Amino acid sequence: MITVSRYRFGQLVDDALDTLPDELLRLLDNVVIQIADRDPDDPHLLGVYHGIALTERTHDYTFALPDTITIFREAILAICATQDEVAHEVAVTVVHEIGHHFGISEARLHELGWG
Template identity: 50%
Template sequence: MVDVDPESFEVMVSEALDGIPVELGELMSNVAVTVDHDGGRPGLLGLYQGVPLTRRSRLYAGALPDRITIYRRAICAMCSSEAQVVEQVRRTVVHEVGHHFGIGDKRLRELGW
C-alpha cells in the first residue's frame, strides 16, 4: 500500500482529467468528478452514477449532475509506488469517463481500460 496524501491525490485526478483529449472533454456534459478519500466498497476504484450521454433524451433537462467518484484509499491499497498510483488513477478516470459516454464494462476491458 502507498499512502498518498489527499491533496496530492486530487492533483493526480485533475491531471488525469486534463489528459483526456480536448474533443472528448468538450462533449462531457453535466458531470461532476469527486474524490472519496476514505470510503468505497473493497476493490471498487471508481464509480459512475448517472445517465450516460447515449441514453439522454429531452426529458433529461434539469437533472442533477452525473457523478464520477474516485476512491483514494482503494487505489492506494493496490499500489506499491506513487508511480503506480498515478497510472491507476489515470486508468480509473478514463474508465469512469467511458461510462459517462455510454461504454459498458465489457467493452472498456476489451479496450484495455
C-alpha cells in the first residue's frame, strides 16, 4: 500500500473540491465532507454519502443534521500504486459522492465515468 499522510490526503480532497465549478459548490446544502480510514462494515468502500439527497428534500426538511460524505483514506491507498493514482481516485470518489448528494444514482454516475 502506498503511503500518503493524513494531512496530504486532506489536501487531495481539498484539491478535488477546488476543481468543481463554483456554481456547483454553491448548491451543496447542509453537507459535511470528512475523511476516515475505512468503513467498518465494508473495508473496501472508497467513499459513502449518508443523508437526504437534494432531489428528495421536501418542504418539511428543516433542522436536519448535516448530510455526510466520507472519503476512506486507507481503502483508496490500498488500490493505488502511485501518488498520481491516489489523486485521481480521490477526485473521482469526491465527485461520485457529491453526485449522490445531488440525487444522481450509482448506475448513472458509472455511466458518466464517475464510478
